[in-house]
Amino acid sequence: MKTYKLNIIWSISLLCFAFVSCKKNEQAPVISHLSLFNAMPGDTKLLPSFRGTKPLDRYYDGLLFYYAVFDGASKFAINKEEQPLAMYRYPDTLSTSKPLYDLQLKLKQGSINRLYFTGTVAHPDYLLSTFVPPAYNAADSTFGIKFLNLSYQSKPVNVYLVSNGERKEVEGLAYKGETEYKRYAAPLETGEYTFEFRDQETQKLLASYTTNGVGVAKDNLWRFRNFTLALIGLPGETAEVLKQKPFLFNDY
16 A cells, blocks of 8 residues: 555656646747827827727727827737737727727837827828837936927927037937937936927927926936937817827836
């Protein structure tokens, strides 16, 4: 009887060892990061379905994207290199509704991506941006900003830094154009930075953005981080929900 019990214990041990060994050999899926942003000016609410155009389960895919709102709910972990994504105009979410966007995204494994939905309901447009935020040394006390033009059908714009004088940072940034990250100093007692988007041809001021808290010592939200400063809205509009304005993204 003892020998029989020992054989059972030995067999169970072998099975456990084999199971653990198999688990060690299994590779964990490589996750890509995807964030979504509704840059379609107005009151259009977008509802995503990662099931493509298959019948939409509103309880499962019930996250709404409002214009110019970006938070933690906008970020997703994707484990596929080819990911279907349909974006519906809420409340047009019936089985017979056609999505504004019907996309088949190709995402490199381990990449960081942001998908901007622009244009208008009549003429929807989008931009998929893949980026690698740079790292910064603790001794440098710096941060990074890249600039992006999401203003649908806008003419090329220039970006100026107007703190303590005037310096051109970007020239001729066309619609859906974006720059590389530019580095800015953020040691203690640093003053704030003000950036202006101007029409390249006329030099008309379109929008401006001023940082807040770049030089503070405690709970500094700028130092060693990266951001995207985008121009959103429609050229020539004056209504608050439609006019051109700046929008800042925290890029990690």
